[in-house]
Structure formats: C-alpha cells, structure tokens
Amino acid sequence: MSFENIIGNEKVKQMIEKTVKTNNILHSYLFLGIEGIGKSIFAREFAKMLLCEAENKPCETCEACFKLKNNNHPDLMIIENEEKAIKIEQIRYLQQKISEKPIISNRKIYIIDNSDTMTKEAQNCLLKTIEEPPEYATIILIASNENKLLNTIKSRCMKVSFNKIEDKDILNYIEENSIEGITTNMISFCNGSIGKIINVRDNKDDYLKLEELVKKLDKEDLVYILNNADILYKSKEIIFELLEYLNVLLLKTKEIEKINCIKYVEETKKRLTANSNYDMTIDNLLIKIWEEINSENYSRC
Numbered sequence: 001m002s003f004e005n006i007i008g009n010e011k012v013k014q015m016i017e018k019t020v021k022t023n024n025i026l027h028s029y030l031f032l033g034i035e036g037i038g039k040s041i042f043a044r045e046f047a048k049m050l051l052c053e054a055e056n057k058p059c060e061t062c063e064a065c066f067k068l069k070n071n072n073h074p075d076l077m078i079i080e081n082e083e084k085a086i087k088i089e090q091i092r093y094l095q096q097k098i099s100e101k102p103i104i105s106n107r108k109i110y111i112i113d114n115s116d117t118m119t120k121e122a123q124n125c126l127l128k129t130i131e132e133p134p135e136y137a138t139i140i141l142i143a144s145n146e147n148k149l150l151n152t153i154k155s156r157c158m159k160v161s162f163n164k165i166e167d168k169d170i171l172n173y174i175e176e177n178s179i180e181g182i183t184t185n186m187i188s189f190c191n192g193s194i195g196k197i198i199n200v201r202d203n204k205d206d207y208l209k210l211e212e213l214v215k216k217l218d219k220e221d222l223v224y225i226l227n228n229a230d231i232l233y234k235s236k237e238i239i240f241e242l243l244e245y246l247n248v249l250l251l252k253t254k255e256i257e258k259i260n261c262i263k264y265v266e267e268t269k270k271r272l273t274a275n276s277n278y279d280m281t282i283d284n285l286l287i288k289i290w291e292e293i294n295s296e297n298y299s300r301c
C-alpha cells in the first residue's frame with residue numbers, strides 16, 4: 001500500500017513525503033486526530049518509507065518492504081494497549097529493545113498506538129527515552145485525546161494533526177467499496193471517520209431499526225414503542241454507539257421536543273457506565289423520551 005490508496009489528509013501525506021525525501025527525520029512524532037481517520041495506517045506507511053532500502057520509497061519489493069508486509073521487520077515495533085491501557089512493563093520492554101542497535105536497517109521505528117491510554121507511570125517511563133533517544137530511533141505516538149498525555153511528552157514531539165475526512169471523500173469510499181444502505185444520517189454520525197463507516201456498515205441493520213423507531217416516537221403510543229425497541233434491548237455490545245446515533249437522529253429532526261431528549265440519552269449513558277440494570281435503564285429512557293415528545297397529548301389524556 002502507498003499513500004495513493006489512503007483517503008484524505010493530503011497535508012500530512014505531503015509532510016511525510018518531504019520528511020523522507022529530505023531525510024530530515026525527527027526522533028518523536030505525535031499523530032493526533034479523532035478515531036478512525038487513518039492515523040495508524042499513516043504511521044505504518046511512514047515507518048515503511050523510513051525502513052525501505054530503495055530509492056523510490058516504499059518500493060514494496062526490497063527485503064525491508066517484504067518483511068514489513070509480513071509483519072516481521074525486526075526494526076519496527078508496534079505497541080498497542082492491552083485491554084484498556086498501555087502499561088509500564090510494555091514501555092520498559094520498548095526501552096530495553098530501543099537500546100539495541102538496528103538489525104537490518106539503519107533506523108528503528110517504534111509506533112505507540114492509542115498512546116493516550118498509557119498509564120501515568122508508563123508515560124513517565126517513556127519520557128526518559130523521548131528526552132534522550134538513540135540517534136537511530138524514531139518514535140511515533142498515536143492519540144485521539146491529547147489531554148491524556150503529559151505536557152512533558154507532548155512538548156518533545158512534533159505534532160501532526162489529522163483532519164476528519166470530507167463527506168465527498170466518504171461518499172466516494174462508499175461507492176468504490178459498494179457499501180449499500182448507508183443513510184445520510186449515518187454519514188453525519190460518522191463525522192468523517194472511515195473507521196466508523198466500517199463499524200456502521202457491519203451493524204447497518206441495527207442502525208436502520210433505530211432510525212425506524214425514532215420516526216415512530218411521535219406517531220405511536222408508549223406500549224408500541226416499548227414493544228418495538230428490541231434493537232436497544234438486544235444490542236448491549238454496541239449500545240453506546242447506538243445511543244450516540246440516537247442523539248444524532250434526535251438532533252437532526254430540528255424539533256425542540258426531540259432535541260430536548262438528548263439529556264435523557266446522556267443520563268442513560270451515565271447509568272449504563274455505572275452498571276445499573278440494563279433493561280430497566282432502557283425502559284426508563286424510552287418512557288422519558290416518549291413522554292417528552294408527546295407531552296402535549298400526554299397531559300391532556
């Protein structure tokens with residue numbers, strides 16, 4: 001893969017290409033931007049360009065490119081969060097490895113994906129390496145929430161900001177990949193993230209069912225709504241995404257009663273995070289939303 005196949009963020013592409021061409025490579029970079037816009041793919045591509053042995057990088061045919069394709073290049077290490085965090089042991093391992101000279105290349109690249117999940121101890125530990133990296137090393141931190149990173153780390157990195165992908169590029173992507181059944185509401189929900197589009201595609205039917213339910217909120221009685229909200233009761237695994245989508249749907253109606261309901265959705269998210277009874281929390285959400293939307297008719301009854 002080369003940049004030709006990666007959508008959006010032209011400025012970042014140019015920056016990386018220039019960096020490689022002029023061989024003006026820094027020791028630490030911070031790739032910042034929302035989830036699902038390709039930061040990780042860019043980082044891997046950057047690593048490939050730095051490690052490729054050919055004149056025209058990445059050539060896809062040299063030994064380095066071949067090893068990278070098979071995920072077994074000894075001079076590239078990718079660190080990812082285990083469960084929810086990147087722990088100090090992982091950073092200690094990085095430190096141990098980074099002090100060893102490159103094996104087949106003249107550089108060593110370390111990518112820390114979701115670096116904003118590093119614990120405080122892990123970040124403090126990494127700081128020592130970032131302050132005095134070996135001359136052959138480059139560390140690429142990837143993050144979506146820079147507030148979770150220590151200032152002392154951020155100030156040592158060159159910040160590379162990624163923008164959300166434009167709707168027209170998203171539409172092209174949907175067309176080129178023959179993804180069917182994606183509504184305009186779903187595109188708004190994805191907010192320029194291809195990663196999110198892919199998630200939505202995989203659960204498209206659930207998102208469509210939720211759209212149907214929202215359309216019925218001011219047309220059907222409460223019993224009907226409760227009986228036809230299976231999508232919320234049965235989708236525990238993706239409930240936070242669905243609630244986020246519910247907010248988008250409510251907001252897009254531009255009707256004040258519906259927009260008012262966003263506060264109940266937010267309340268529901270908090271309750272679910274606090275592990276309250278799942279079905280009762282959803283019951284409660286639907287009742288409150290229905291009452292809010294139908295308040296006029298409801299009080300008259």
Ligand SMILES: [Zn+2]
Pocket residue numbers: 052053054057058059060061062063064065066
């Ligand atoms: Zn190559």
